[in-house]
Amino acid sequence: MTQAGARMVLVSAIASGQGKTTVTAALARRCLDMGQRVRVFKVGPDFIDPMLLERASGAPVHTLDLWMVGLESCRRQLAAAAVDADVVLIEGVMGLYDGQPSAADLARSFDIPVLAVIDAGAMAQTAGAVVLGLRDYGPVRLAGVVANRVGSERHAQMVRDSLRGVPLLATLPKQAQKMPERHLGLVTPGEVEHIDTLLDTLADQLQLDDAAWDALAPQLPEQALPQEPAAPLLAGKTVAIARDAAFCFLYAANLDTLREMGARLVFFSPLLDEPVPGEADIVWLPGGYPELHGATLAGAGSWRESIRTAHAAGKPILAECGGMMAVAGSITDQDGRTWPMAGLLPGDVTMQKRLGALGAQGLATSHGLLRGHTFHYSRLDTPLTPSARTVKHPSGAEGEAVYRAGSLTATYFHAFFQSNPVAACDLLMGEAR
Structure with missing residues (x-):
């Protein structure tokens, strides 16, 4: 029997620093805990975030980028992942519309719904304006919202009420411990003591709306053109x-x-x-x-x-x-x-x-x-x-x-x-x- 595809979302935000990597890692580990097969990709040039996402998902994390990697190579990777996995998560780069090409361009190229991460630590009802702007500017197909750094259930409800029908798919509370950073971004996972405990904690703290998550229909991207085999230029080397x-x-x-x-x-x-x-x-x-x-x-x-x-x-x-x-x-x-x-x-x-x-x-x-x-x-x-x-x-x-x-x-x-x-x-x- 041919698999119908995988649940696919592109995790993005209004800007860097909103918690895309944290949410993607938490969601990957949460899906693993639910017994699902998970594949994670990273949009745009990046070495460090994929290390953390690989640790969270237990599988290699490859790059998707319409310019650097190419449309057909991205298509091949997504089509293969949709057959091999139950869930495919794609972490965006910077803000949803930043860059040429942007994460939004990638999402539209393959009709992948966007999961918008909002740092709600210093906002409540304004989250709705941010989310609707992210959806309509492109536009993109919006799967829902993850509110990061939520202070309480009442805070979460205020965010939910502001979304005008867009599902609040998950919330994540303010973190006692966050991934440390340095000049090129996050530190590498091997440098973080008890990294798996931290990832497990994030997965446990992710309050997922199971009904909204289950409502996301599996997708199977169309097959790409066959890849030409690389010439054996380094044979014997x-x-x-x-x-x-x-x-x-x-x-x-x-x-x-x-x-x-x-x-x-x-x-x-x-x-x-x-x-x-x-x-x-x-x-x-x-x-x-x-x-x-x-x-x-x-x-x-x-x-x-x-x-x-x-x-x-x-x-x-x-x-x-x-x-x-x-x-x-x-x-x-x-x-x-x-x-x-x-x-x-x-x-x-x-x-x-x-x-x-x-x-x-x-x-x-x-x-x-x-x-x-x-x-x-x-x-x-x-x-x-x-x-x-x-x-x-x-x-x-x-x-x-x-x-x-x-x-x-x-x-x-x-x-x-x-x-x-x-x-x-x-x-x-x-x-x-």
């Missing part, structure tokens, strides 16, 4: 990937793309002073938080010597954002302390209080545009002249620099490999052009 608390910004789709191109993946931890695996043909240092681990990385002699040896041997090395910071001459952290790094890239990195760059960008190559994004609070001062620059989306303005130093390719740009596997392979191999 071993890609060594740094992965630990300092190098944790990895799209699951990027790893999938490398495997689809035939690569064998091995992982190592610079923080544990693990050297680059000797069998590596290519080394990838992804983004993360090296600035939080300056002392450890500075003291990791085996790791530093091994990456220098790989560079001297001409092995292709891709150093992406935090990875680039770790192969520069030094990092000066938020407290003004300077830590020596691997020194493959001439220049030094300094953390700063103001945002360095944020947004979607693409790298033009002979194989077409390789899409991705940037997000950092540091700056690199280097004498090198960039070998290329990305282009900001949608403005077309000049974006991040791409540097070459021997076999090293280094940039703040986070490439989404699936958007152009051939160009991603060239970037990894140091042959991007």
Whole structure:
């Protein structure tokens, strides 16, 4: 018997900071507790929120973005999830209508109802005006409302009465403990003590209107065009990937793309002073938080010597954002302390209080545009002249620099490999052009 589909909602809000991630995590854990199979997606470029949502749902969290990921790839992922799961939750990005494309654009593209999260901590009846504005501005199909930071049942009733027939699908009380944040967003789940207890508490505190939830009809998005298999450009190659608390910004789709191109993946931890695996043909240092681990990385002699040896041997090395910071001459952290790094890239990195760059960008190559994004609070001062620059989306303005130093390719740009596997392979191999 063919499954009729899954209950699908896009969780969004009027702005960042309303509690989208908290509500999505609580709802995912609540559905799991009810014995339902749950899949969660995240709209837009993001590494950190998916880590928490993966912990809450027990399944990998992939990215949906009409520009970076593409319409048909998003369709394929949603159609597959609707067959495999009972519930599909999609956390939006920023406010519902922010960005080009926005979370609302994604919802309308696949006729997915929106679940509006309202921070009701400092409002009551005005919630109705906010919700009706979110619904009608686009418009979007509205599944209901989750009122976050509700103070009492009377407070919840005032919000409910203001909604003019829109279901108050759930409420969540003010939290004694909230997920801590830092300059790039939430801290990673591994850094939060008793994270599963916190998620269980959120699920228990989510007051769900079961009748309104059950009234949401399952959906089965139409099948997408078949995906062309990636060319086996990395067949027989071993890609060594740094992965630990300092190098944790990895799209699951990027790893999938490398495997689809035939690569064998091995992982190592610079923080544990693990050297680059000797069998590596290519080394990838992804983004993360090296600035939080300056002392450890500075003291990791085996790791530093091994990456220098790989560079001297001409092995292709891709150093992406935090990875680039770790192969520069030094990092000066938020407290003004300077830590020596691997020194493959001439220049030094300094953390700063103001945002360095944020947004979607693409790298033009002979194989077409390789899409991705940037997000950092540091700056690199280097004498090198960039070998290329990305282009900001949608403005077309000049974006991040791409540097070459021997076999090293280094940039703040986070490439989404699936958007152009051939160009991603060239970037990894140091042959991007």
